[in-house]
Amino acid sequence: MTAAGGQAWETLRHDVLVIGAGGAGLRAAVAVSEVGLSVGVVSKSLLGKAHTVMAEGGVAAALGHLDAEDSPDVHFRDTMKSGHFVNSARMAELLTAEAPERVWELERWGAVFDRTPAGQILQRAFGAHSYRRLCHVGDHTGKELLRTLQNRVTQLGVAFYPEVIVTRLFRDDSGMAGALAYRRVDGRFVLLRAPAIVLATGGWGRVYAVTSNSWESTGDGTALAFAAGADLMDMEMVQFHPTGMVWPPGVRGLLVTEGVRGEGGILLNAQGRRFMADYDPKRMELSSRDVVARAIYQEVQAGRGTPHGGARLDITARGAAFISRKLPSMRAQFLALADVDITREAMEVAPTCHYMMGGVRVDPDTCATRVPGLFAAGEVAAGLHGANRLGGNSLADLLVFGKRAGDAAARFAAASVHLPVVAASEIEEEVARVLAPLRQPLGPSPYGLHSALQEVMTRCGGIVRSGPGLQNGLQQVLEMQERAARLAAPGGTLYNPGWNLALELDAMLLLGEAILRSALERTESRGAHYRTDFPEEDAAWGKQNVVITRDRGGSPSLRTVPVAAVTPQQQRVLAPLTQDVTGRAPS
Amino acid sequence: MMERSAVPGKERVLYVYRGDDYQGEEVAYRVPVVPGMVVLDALHFIQAHEAPDLAVRWNCKAAHCGSCSGEINGEPRLFCKTRLDAYGSLDIHVHPLRTFPIIRDLVSDVSWNYERAEELVPGFRPAEPPPFHLQQWEVDRVEEFHRCIECFLCQDVCHVLREHGLFGQYWGPQLMVRIAELEMHPMDTASRTDLLHSAAGVGLCNVTHCCTDVCPEGIEITHDAIIPLKERVADQHYDPIAAWLRRLRRPQPTSP
Ligand SMILES: Cc1cc2nc3c(=O)[nH]c(=O)nc-3n(C[C@H](O)[C@H](O)[C@H](O)COP(=O)(O)OP(=O)(O)OC[C@H]3O[C@@H](n4cnc5c(N)ncnc54)[C@H](O)[C@@H]3O)c2cc1C
Ligand code: SF4
Ligand code: SF4
Ligand code: FES
Numbered sequence: 001m002t003a004a005g006g007q008a009w010e011t012l013r014h015d016v017l018v019i020g021a022g023g024a025g026l027r028a029a030v031a032v033s034e035v036g037l038s039v040g041v042v043s044k045s046l047l048g049k050a051h052t053v054m055a056e057g058g059v060a061a062a063l064g065h066l067d068a069e070d071s072p073d074v075h076f077r078d079t080m081k082s083g084h085f086v087n088s089a090r091m092a093e094l095l096t097a098e099a100p101e102r103v104w105e106l107e108r109w110g111a112v113f114d115r116t117p118a119g120q121i122l123q124r125a126f127g128a129h130s131y132r133r134l135c136h137v138g139d140h141t142g143k144e145l146l147r148t149l150q151n152r153v154t155q156l157g158v159a160f161y162p163e164v165i166v167t168r169l170f171r172d173d174s175g176m177a178g179a180l181a182y183r184r185v186d187g188r189f190v191l192l193r194a195p196a197i198v199l200a201t202g203g204w205g206r207v208y209a210v211t212s213n214s215w216e217s218t219g220d221g222t223a224l225a226f227a228a229g230a231d232l233m234d235m236e237m238v239q240f241h242p243t244g245m246v247w248p249p250g251v252r253g254l255l256v257t258e259g260v261r262g263e264g265g266i267l268l269n270a271q272g273r274r275f276m277a278d279y280d281p282k283r284m285e286l287s288s289r290d291v292v293a294r295a296i297y298q299e300v301q302a303g304r305g306t307p308h309g310g311a312r313l314d315i316t317a318r319g320a321a322f323i324s325r326k327l328p329s330m331r332a333q334f335l336a337l338a339d340v341d342i343t344r345e346a347m348e349v350a351p352t353c354h355y356m357m358g359g360v361r362v363d364p365d366t367c368a369t370r371v372p373g374l375f376a377a378g379e380v381a382a383g384l385h386g387a388n389r390l391g392g393n394s395l396a397d398l399l400v401f402g403k404r405a406g407d408a409a410a411r412f413a414a415a416s417v418h419l420p421v422v423a424a425s426e427i428e429e430e431v432a433r434v435l436a437p438l439r440q441p442l443g444p445s446p447y448g449l450h451s452a453l454q455e456v457m458t459r460c461g462g463i464v465r466s467g468p469g470l471q472n473g474l475q476q477v478l479e480m481q482e483r484a485a486r487l488a489a490p491g492g493t494l495y496n497p498g499w500n501l502a503l504e505l506d507a508m509l510l511l512g513e514a515i516l517r518s519a520l521e522r523t524e525s526r527g528a529h530y531r532t533d534f535p536e537e538d539a540a541w542g543k544q545n546v547v548i549t550r551d552r553g554g555s556p557s558l559r560t561v562p563v564a565a566v567t568p569q570q571q572r573v574l575a576p577l578t579q580d581v582t583g584r585a586p587s
Numbered sequence: 588m589m590e591r592s593a594v595p596g597k598e599r600v601l602y603v604y605r606g607d608d609y610q611g612e613e614v615a616y617r618v619p620v621v622p623g624m625v626v627l628d629a630l631h632f633i634q635a636h637e638a639p640d641l642a643v644r645w646n647c648k649a650a651h652c653g654s655c656s657g658e659i660n661g662e663p664r665l666f667c668k669t670r671l672d673a674y675g676s677l678d679i680h681v682h683p684l685r686t687f688p689i690i691r692d693l694v695s696d697v698s699w700n701y702e703r704a705e706e707l708v709p710g711f712r713p714a715e716p717p718p719f720h721l722q723q724w725e726v727d728r729v730e731e732f733h734r735c736i737e738c739f740l741c742q743d744v745c746h747v748l749r750e751h752g753l754f755g756q757y758w759g760p761q762l763m764v765r766i767a768e769l770e771m772h773p774m775d776t777a778s779r780t781d782l783l784h785s786a787a788g789v790g791l792c793n794v795t796h797c798c799t800d801v802c803p804e805g806i807e808i809t810h811d812a813i814i815p816l817k818e819r820v821a822d823q824h825y826d827p828i829a830a831w832l833r834r835l836r837r838p839q840p841t842s843p
Contacts (some may be wrong), residue, residue, distance in 0.1 A: 045644070045646055045654065046644075046654065046697070046701075047701060048653075048737055049646045049653070049654050050646075051646070052653050053646070053647065053651060053736075054647045054649065054651050054652065075797055104717040104718050105716040105717070106721055107713075107718065108713060108716060109711060110710070110711035110713075110719050110768075110772065112721075112726050112729060112730060112733060112772070113726070114726060115721055115722060115723045115725075117723075118720075119719075119720035119721055119722055120718065121718070122723075137726070137730060137733065138734075140651070140732065140733075140734065143651065143733070143734075143736070144733055147733065151704075151710065151711070154701075154704055154705055154707075155708075155710045157705075162698075162701075185690050185694075185696065198703075213646055214646040214648075214652070215645065215646060216646065226641065247622075247623070248621065248622045248623025249621050249622065249623065249624075250621060250623055250624050250625055250626070250627075250628040251623065251648070254649050255649075278829075329651065333649055333650065334652070336650065336668055336670075337623065337625070337649075337668070337670075338623065338685045339623075397634070403701070412797070445635075445639060446639070447634065447635035447636075447639060448635075451635075489639060489640070490639060490640060491639065491640030493642070494642075494690070494691050495642040495644070495690055495691040495692070495694050496639075496640040496642070497634060497639070497640065497641065497642060498634065498639030498640050548691065565661075
């Protein structure tokens with residue numbers, strides 16, 4: 001590669017640019033393409049490999065096929081309760097009302113789901129859902145969802161750019177101008193011009209050492225949005241899934257689907273006690289994720305953990321035939337990687353960082369951020385899940401809000417009169433910044449800095465937090481941000497993972513800081529956020545979200561904003577939960 | 588809480604291909620062995636300690652996404668599913684997929700497969716709008732094909748592509764699985780036998796089963812997908828009456 005000054009970049013133009021090819025991005029692209037606008041989709045991986053492909057358990061939609069009492073209203077109540085009422089009631093309402101249609105639409109595009117004896121879509125039980133609600137096919141529902149959308153965008157002729165990584169967004173006051181990206185396979189830069197951009201870049205689980213997330217989950221889009229002027233919200237709300245694999249070391253953190261508990265798996269400590277009876281006797285293993293995750297953590301802390309620091313998850317009682325049919329991927333995963341046959345032995349499990357409830361703050365109806373022309377949907381967006389996400393609600397989120405973001409971006413693009421130009425000097429500056437790590441002769445290794453960040457985040461911003469710990473973690477992350485300016489990544493621009501990681505670290509360090517600062521701010525415990533110095537839920541905090549805005553100097557500045565008011569209609573739907581809202585500690 | 592996992596002093600050497608399509612060589616890397624270690628773990632260790640720019644694809648690390656495909660000791664395999672201890676004391680040679688052009692190190696250019704998928708028409712054409720009424724056995728019949736993780740290991744091993752280079756005449760087993768998924772969907776009304784007979788070239792497969800042997804999802808590619816597709820083509824092109832009867836028994840399309 002030549003020097004930045006002489007750098008040529010290719011320019012591509014679309015009405016809407018979608019960044020991310022998980023469920024949310026592809027669903028948004030379908031929406032844009034269906035109204036006849038031109039849409040380009042970029043992703044860090046190949047088509048069909050996004051993190052969504054790993055989702056196992058299912059997609060939540062109140063079809064009521066097994067439990068006729070179920071309805072979008074009950075689903076709404078469950079979602080609000082699980083979010084501990086700091087979530088957006090409007091988003092929860094839209095999600096639960098529109099999920100059924102979005103699921104049937106997948107059927108129309110070729111998806112298959114397991115069936116009830118009456119020939120309808122089968123639904124499985126999942127933690128903290130009042131009824132059996134998760135539509136699924138075996139334990140590879142995410143793959144089914146992503147593949148269906150992938151086939152749909154392929155058929156619609158959507159322009160797809162695989163292994164193209166966006167590093168910067170450009171805008172002016174009226175809308176977006178485009179994004180700069182580099183192509184992994186040839187190291188070339190691409191300017192993607194578009195008046196409207198949908199961010200669907202997923203989460204940032206890779207800031208933690210033990211995570212179920214893929215390498216892509218580094219929160220690039222969240223950092224891009226922040227740099228462009230969008231607000232972040234609920235960053236302290238990090239979901240630790242109770243059941244990740246623990247042994248052998250190479251698989252630590254890999255997800256063991258909640259479907260195992262949904263299908264009847266029980267949790268035992270080293271003494272053989274079914275300990276959930278001590279934490280949530282009513283819902284037992286199907287309690288909400290934060291409760292189960294902390295229960296396992298506490299059992300281990302109290303010395304009742306398994307040899308590798310976890311709990312036992314046992315589903316052998318259901319018999320080999322049933323397990324092989326309902327949980328084939330899990331069975332294969334344990335056989336191949338851990339030498340454990342789950343039809344005959346218990347699995348060893350411990351909490352793993354799984355999902356980010358927080359993210360870019362958006363308008364509930366349109367997914368619009370504060371930046372004109374910039375939209376965000378899927379895990380990158382905040383609001384729907386509040387303090388704790390219900391299993392299965394993420395896949396539903398991708399479909400419902402992916403479509404909404406695509407629709408809104410298409411409307412914005414159709415109405416935009418001019419496409420702002422990006423000055424060559426701005427592009428050159430960005431190219432120089434991106435190439436810098438390749439030119440550093442000596443400097444810290446991105447791999448080393450990444451593990452250091454993961455260690456600090458796990459220790460200080462993990463499943464159990466405290467003021468001094470968070471403060472200490474923040475100090476260390478701020479120091480790392482300084483070191484990050486000198487990262488060295490030897491090699492060229494062609495498919496260079498070290499270089500790639502050096503660039504991703506910018507985002508991860510910013511998001512690490514955002515998580516720790518927000519967690520310090522919220523002086524209570526709520527849902528996934530648990531502080532030993534403030535172990536109780538505080539009613540006043542139940543009315544606030546923590547929001548981070550970029551100040552003039554580019555640094556994060558925190559404030560609290562009131563949780564969006566509940567409409568009288570929503571209030572009526574929530575009425576059966578009123579006791580919970582007014583003070584009673586959550587179970 | 589965690590016990591120290593590395594067995595002290597125990598090391599393995601991996602011979603990893605470094606280079607591109609034109610030139611390259613194996614480079615030997617020493618890696619400390621950890622219980623249950625897979626080849627991808629070893630490659631990550633090499634990246635973090637010796638070769639930060641070693642190119643390899645991966646996403647899920649759980650054999651769910653089909654990104655980490657390559658060849659280990661000459662056999663197509665997923666790096667994240669292949670354990671070091673499976674090789675005993677044998678040397679371990681790690682290479683990219685060889686049937687497709689090498690971009691760099693362990694990363695090959697598999698875009699050919701996605702281009703064929705774009706040419707796959709007609710797509711799914713349901714007989715009626717959802718919600719569908721289907722029985723579990725009908726779902727089970729096609730569910731197998733939906734398990735495909737698009738790792739392209741079967742494409743890599745298929746001699747029609749690998750040895751004979753007939754990329755212009757046969758789409759390879761993975762796309763046969765994809766076509767079978769559509770053809771055998773209980774609600775589908777379209778026919779793809781013309782495509783199979785012409786551009787997709789199912790006739791070129793001579794049923795050697797090599798693809799089935801390497802499929803990490805255990806899909807019976809030849810038996811369940813390719814042979815039934817061959818039969819459809821034979822019916823259509825050499826037995827028009829059977830084809831006509833088959834069409835009569837199909838559900839009728841409505842606009843979606
Ligand atoms: C193992 C596992 C199991 C799960 N099971 C379930 C379940 O059963 N039910 C459920 O509801 N949820 C489940 N989840 C959660 C759910 O899968 C995810 O939250 C969801 O898939 C996120 O989808 P997304 O579309 O927002 O983003 P992702 O699928 O994460 O996709 C992000 C996309 O953005 C791209 N991208 C990111 N940064 C850039 C950049 N800088 N430039 C270009 N492209 C970029 C990536 O390449 C990728 O294509 C599970 C999660 C995991 C990890
Ligand atoms: S059975 Fe057919 S598709 Fe499979 S490897 Fe042999 S020739 Fe190729
Ligand atoms: S059929 Fe099997 S081997 Fe071929 S791409 Fe699919 S999963 Fe891989
Ligand atoms: S990393 Fe997903 S299959 Fe290996």
